[in-house]
Amino acid sequence: MRANGTHRLTSQLFFREITHLIEDNSEQLNYGIAIIDIDTDDEFEAVVMGFGYPNVILKRDGEKLVNVATGLLSDEEMNAIGVAGGDIDGDGQEEIYFLNTGTVGGENQFSDRLISFENAKFIDLFELSIHKNIRNVGAGRSVACIDRTGDGQYGFFIANYASPMKYYEMDNNNYLRDIAPELGMNMVTGGRSLIAFPIHSDKTDLFAGNEMGANYLFINQGNGQFTEMAKRFGVQDTYEDVRGVSALDVNGDGVLDLVYGNWNGPHRMFVKINDKFVNQAPPNLAEPSAIRTVIAADLDNDGDDEIFFNNINQPNRLFKRIDGEWRRVELGTATEPNGYGTGAAVWDYDSDGTLELLVSHGELEPQALSLYKSVNCNNWIRIMPLTQYGAPARGSLVRLRAKNQIKIKHIDAGSSYLGQMEPVAHFGLGKLSQVDEIEIQWPNGMRKSYPTLEINTFHRIDFPF
Numbered sequence: 001m002r003a004n005g006t007h008r009l010t011s012q013l014f015f016r017e018i019t020h021l022i023e024d025n026s027e028q029l030n031y032g033i034a035i036i037d038i039d040t041d042d043e044f045e046a047v048v049m050g051f052g053y054p055n056v057i058l059k060r061d062g063e064k065l066v067n068v069a070t071g072l073l074s075d076e077e078m079n080a081i082g083v084a085g086g087d088i089d090g091d092g093q094e095e096i097y098f099l100n101t102g103t104v105g106g107e108n109q110f111s112d113r114l115i116s117f118e119n120a121k122f123i124d125l126f127e128l129s130i131h132k133n134i135r136n137v138g139a140g141r142s143v144a145c146i147d148r149t150g151d152g153q154y155g156f157f158i159a160n161y162a163s164p165m166k167y168y169e170m171d172n173n174n175y176l177r178d179i180a181p182e183l184g185m186n187m188v189t190g191g192r193s194l195i196a197f198p199i200h201s202d203k204t205d206l207f208a209g210n211e212m213g214a215n216y217l218f219i220n221q222g223n224g225q226f227t228e229m230a231k232r233f234g235v236q237d238t239y240e241d242v243r244g245v246s247a248l249d250v251n252g253d254g255v256l257d258l259v260y261g262n263w264n265g266p267h268r269m270f271v272k273i274n275d276k277f278v279n280q281a282p283p284n285l286a287e288p289s290a291i292r293t294v295i296a297a298d299l300d301n302d303g304d305d306e307i308f309f310n311n312i313n314q315p316n317r318l319f320k321r322i323d324g325e326w327r328r329v330e331l332g333t334a335t336e337p338n339g340y341g342t343g344a345a346v347w348d349y350d351s352d353g354t355l356e357l358l359v360s361h362g363e364l365e366p367q368a369l370s371l372y373k374s375v376n377c378n379n380w381i382r383i384m385p386l387t388q389y390g391a392p393a394r395g396s397l398v399r400l401r402a403k404n405q406i407k408i409k410h411i412d413a414g415s416s417y418l419g420q421m422e423p424v425a426h427f428g429l430g431k432l433s434q435v436d437e438i439e440i441q442w443p444n445g446m447r448k449s450y451p452t453l454e455i456n457t458f459h460r461i462d463f464p465f
Contacts, residue, residue: 013332014300014318015357015372022065025369028053029362032142032418033345036085036094037392038073044347044422046358047073047096048369049080055098056369058358060349065371072115072122079110084414085423086145086154087391088170093117094391095125097156099140099418105162105190111135114156114168114176131176138163144194144414145394146204149224150444152388152463155179157414159191159208183226189213193245193417197256197395197410200233200275202445204395204413207235209242209260222445234277240265244294244417247410248305250280254399254406259307261291267309269326282326290314293344293416299355301378301428303407310341310359334372340364347422353380353456355426379429382458385411385440392423393463397441400427402434429455 019025029051035044038057045068048056054076057069075098082099089095100110112135114125126135138160145154146167155169157180165187167180180186190211199205203220210216214236218226230236235258245260250271258270258277265288269281285307293310300306306329309317315337318329336359343360350356354373361367381400385393394413399406409425429435438450440461448464 014329014374015332015334016375017333017370017372018356019369019371021063022058022369022371024067027366027368029366030056030342030360030369031081031362032083032099032343033358033360034083034085034096034420035345035347035422036096036420038096040093044349046345046347046349047083047085048358048360049083049098049343049418050076051079051081051362053366055080058349063350065349072113072124075113078113082140082143082418084143084145084156084420085392086156086394086413087152087387087389088114088145088154088156088168089116089174090153090389092390097143097145097158099136099143099158101139101141103139105139107137107163108139109137111137112140112158125176134168134176134178136160136166138166141192142194142414142418144196144206144420146196146206146413147387147393147395147443148204148220148226150203150442150446152391154394157185157194157196157206159194159210160188161190161192161211162188164188165191165208184228185218185226187216189216190241192242193260193415195245195247195258195415196413197247198397198441198445199256200229202441204443207245207258209245211241211263214238215242233275235270237262237268243291244310246294246296246307246415248296248307249408252405254408256397256408256410259294259296261294261309262288264288264290267291284328285319285326289317292341293418295344295346295357295416295421297346297355297421298426298428299346299357300374300376301354301380301430302376303378303428303430303432308344308357310344312341313338313364316341316359334359334370336370339370340367343418344416345419345421348382348424348426351458353382379432379455381427381429381435381438381453381455383425383427383438383440383453383461384423384459385442385461386463388463390462393442394423395443398425399439399441400435401437401439402429402432403436424458
């Protein structure tokens with residue numbers, strides 16, 4: 001342990017940089033990143049938002065990542081900031097929500113886009129005449145997809161800043177509707193971040209981290225209606241300004257907890273204890289920073305999640321649980337002390353069982369993307385539940401049991417800040433040689449168990465009911 005409390009791994013720094021694998025990596029203002037299969041080839045692409053610059057879509061081409069964004073997907077005349085995917089129409093392919101903003105708060109001259117693949121081409125559903133009057137022109141920050149009833153069709157919830165929050169769903173006539181007013185979710189606050197999974201109910205709940213006001217915790221009442229219960233669960237945090245948020249099992253009790261960063265304020269590690277969240281952030285993790293994205297994932301496949309703090313114009317931070325304590329780990333070049341970090345995401349783009357970390361930069365100065373990964377020889381298993389229609393079942397829970405251990409992950413519906421991780425439960429196994437059971441809880445609350453799935457394998461699991 002060094003004097004500043006930073007832990008050095010004995011053999012190497014945690015990450016090695018592989019940014020050179022990104023071809024034509026231009027310096028520009030980038031923000032949110034979502035990991036989506038845009039072309040239904042069973043491989044995920046990284047969709048990166050460009051603010052006054054073209055969007056970038058990174059696709060695997062051998063070892064390289066190449067930009068395949070063209071036309072509407074490139075959308076270079078917009079100010080894109082947030083992004084998420086979700087199957088809103090039940091066709092088995094995820095639509096992509098581009099959140100555009102040109103002001104700090106209120107209404108702006110840019111409207112959002114909802115990209116759908118129709119008749120062999122990409123179209124913006126908001127550009128259709130039947131939808132132009134309901135487009136979001138608020139200054140949004142984050143977007144998440146939610147299957148609130150468990151029927152396999154998602155809606156998109158948008159956290160706006162100083163403008164009413166939106167919640168778009170498609171009705172039986174294939175018309176988009178903003179249902180936030182009828183659900184009582186059209187709040188006006190400093191909306192920043194979103195995360196959606198079964199936080200308390202058996203269905204999909206929603207945490208909204210806000211600035212200049214209390215956070216919201218919308219608990220699903222089982223029928224697709226929500227009750228705001230942040231005060232009841234102790235996560236209002238009224239006087240802080242939330243940015244990135246993620247979920248992980250902090251203490252190994254098989255329950256997902258919340259960790260988030262406050263902008264230049266004390267960061268939080270809310271552990272769920274007896275249906276209440278209690279902040280247990282150790283001082284080194286709570287130390288304020290200019291935080292943007294927060295990611296919880298097992299980046300080295302040792303069986304425990306790390307927590308990555310992506311800061312802007314300050315060194316990034318990585319925390320790892322060592323001997324029961326959360327310690328800060330040296331990052332090497334991934335520290336990026338002069339990086340203007342905005343968005344970040346993880347996914348296994350090269351299918352080797354180890355997650356890559358992609359970091360975007362912008363706002364203060366154009367910078368290129370950066371890419372990192374851990375070098376390890378640990379075992380792993382990857383689980384991707386599917387909906388009734390064959391799309392990623394975002395908002396699902398996946399539990400793993402092995403040697404009396406229980407591990408839990410959620411399938412990301414839109415988290416951290418501005419973006420969305422891959423729709424896969426990625427479990428590092430360390431040196432474990434087998435898994436006793438995988439249990440999946442779908443967004444409709446139903447559960448199914450799968451014994452003895454093969455390790456070091458990516459499993460797609462069809463909807464079973």
